[in-house]
Amino acid sequence: xxxxxxxxxxxxxxxxxxxxxxxxxxxxxxxxxxxxxxxxxxxxxxxxxxxxxxxxxxxxxxxxxxxxxxxxxxxxxxxxxxxxxxxxxxxxxxxxxxxxxxxxxxxxxxxxxxxxxxxxxxxxxxxxxxxxxxxxxxxxxxxxxxxxxxxxxxxxxxxxxxxxxxxxxxxxxxxxxxxxx
Amino acid sequence: xxxxxxxxxxxxxxxxxxxxxxxxxxxxxxxxxxxxxxxxxxxxxxxxxxxxxxxxxxxxxxxxxxxxxxxxxxxxxxxxxxxxxxxxxxxxxxxxxxxxxxxxxxxxxxxxxxxxxxxxxxxxxxxxxxxxxxxxxxxxxxxxxxxxxxxxxxxxxxxxxxxxxxxxxxxxxxxxxxxxxxxxxxxxxxxxxxxxxxxxxxxxxxxxxxxxxxxxxxxxxxxxxxxxxxxxxxxxxxxxxxxxxxxxxxxxxxxxxxxxxxxxxxxxxxxxxxxxxxxxx
Numbered sequence: 001x002x003x004x005x006x007x008x009x010x011x012x013x014x015x016x017x018x019x020x021x022x023x024x025x026x027x028x029x030x031x032x033x034x035x036x037x038x039x040x041x042x043x044x045x046x047x048x049x050x051x052x053x054x055x056x057x058x059x060x061x062x063x064x065x066x067x068x069x070x071x072x073x074x075x076x077x078x079x080x081x082x083x084x085x086x087x088x089x090x091x092x093x094x095x096x097x098x099x100x101x102x103x104x105x106x107x108x109x110x111x112x113x114x115x116x117x118x119x120x121x122x123x124x125x126x127x128x129x130x131x132x133x134x135x136x137x138x139x140x141x142x143x144x145x146x147x148x149x150x151x152x153x154x155x156x157x158x159x160x161x162x163x164x165x166x167x168x169x170x171x172x173x174x175x176x177x178x179x180x181x
Numbered sequence: 182x183x184x185x186x187x188x189x190x191x192x193x194x195x196x197x198x199x200x201x202x203x204x205x206x207x208x209x210x211x212x213x214x215x216x217x218x219x220x221x222x223x224x225x226x227x228x229x230x231x232x233x234x235x236x237x238x239x240x241x242x243x244x245x246x247x248x249x250x251x252x253x254x255x256x257x258x259x260x261x262x263x264x265x266x267x268x269x270x271x272x273x274x275x276x277x278x279x280x281x282x283x284x285x286x287x288x289x290x291x292x293x294x295x296x297x298x299x300x301x302x303x304x305x306x307x308x309x310x311x312x313x314x315x316x317x318x319x320x321x322x323x324x325x326x327x328x329x330x331x332x333x334x335x336x337x338x339x340x341x342x343x344x345x346x347x348x349x350x351x352x353x354x355x356x357x358x359x360x361x362x363x364x365x366x367x368x369x370x371x372x373x374x375x376x377x378x379x380x381x382x383x384x385x386x387x388x389x390x391x392x393x394x395x396x397x398x399x400x401x402x403x404x405x406x407x408x409x410x411x412x413x414x415x416x417x418x419x420x421x422x423x424x425x426x427x428x429x430x431x432x433x434x435x436x437x438x439x440x441x442x443x444x445x446x447x448x449x450x451x452x453x454x455x456x457x458x459x460x461x462x
Contacts, residue, residue, distance in 0.1 A: 015209075043208065121194075
């Protein structure tokens, strides 16, 4: 029916960015079902808003932004299960289990507000720059930089609270925790 | 250094997903069978109510008796550019007569024409026996823009040599008062609430918007938890102060509204409004 153009574009975006989106989601969602649902919903939104998706690698940032909102909503409506992605759920179960025990540092990280974890994750896991983070979060570059600085500071404090000897985390962590930066 | 903290965080990362596996490809195809923009779960896709067969046969019998010459060939089937190009000459013919003709050219294909909501009039929806969308079978759209979510097909094309079994549902305009057997959200392209900002308005406000369009609300679907999906129950009435999150037309003048005591998450509403190709909504 009609020209194949939207299908073609969607397929290109999907094939190019599925790994990045799936990785983003699996690092933030819990169960395989949640992961599969969030991936399904992110790409369903992409399909629906195909005309809004920017070209090139910016599409990835746009998709991260959608996935972020999907996850935020998702956890508010945990009972929700999409009719899609039944096979993907099975596939997600076969993904290698992440290492769960990261000790005290992980505990400190998990104590941070969601927004802080998201910022730190975008830097450390997705390898994004301040400008890219701003695009994912829909804020200005300056705001992203400030929020990131605060998130790092809070992480340093949490780490310090659990382990007063911060030398293992570097001098920056020490100065952040002590409020010198 | 900042990197030290980033390295701490980096250690918590689950391993990356490196490729789109079979499940991921399935998902991609599933998503593309859905209409754009995507409606909420309850009215996810082309829906055919259960008693289709019997009901249609009854309708069809009445109508074909009034059309004495049409039974000879309900379909016009031509071969062109590697496709069977099929035109439905008689939208009210007996499904068996369609099937007989399709089988005569070697196709294991059934065709059903159902009364459809405006967005799905002239929609062609082919599916396999296990209800998967078949992409090789397509509607033939006339040139020019189409103002309906389901397309504006004037025919169907099937590749010559198509071996699978298929069920093709085609939407036709419903008669006045006739219940739709295929429907979608009332704000889909082609539907009366298309490009109308109604989400998070109250039941009283939306009832008025619908009334202006000659539509009454027959039932309310109440989603009990969360912003979307989840469990729902159908009620005859709800407080006027509740919020509307969606709805469907069941016939040209009858609607079912999705409502809840709480408004939807505003970000979700904004996303949905951006999702349409309405002039600056």
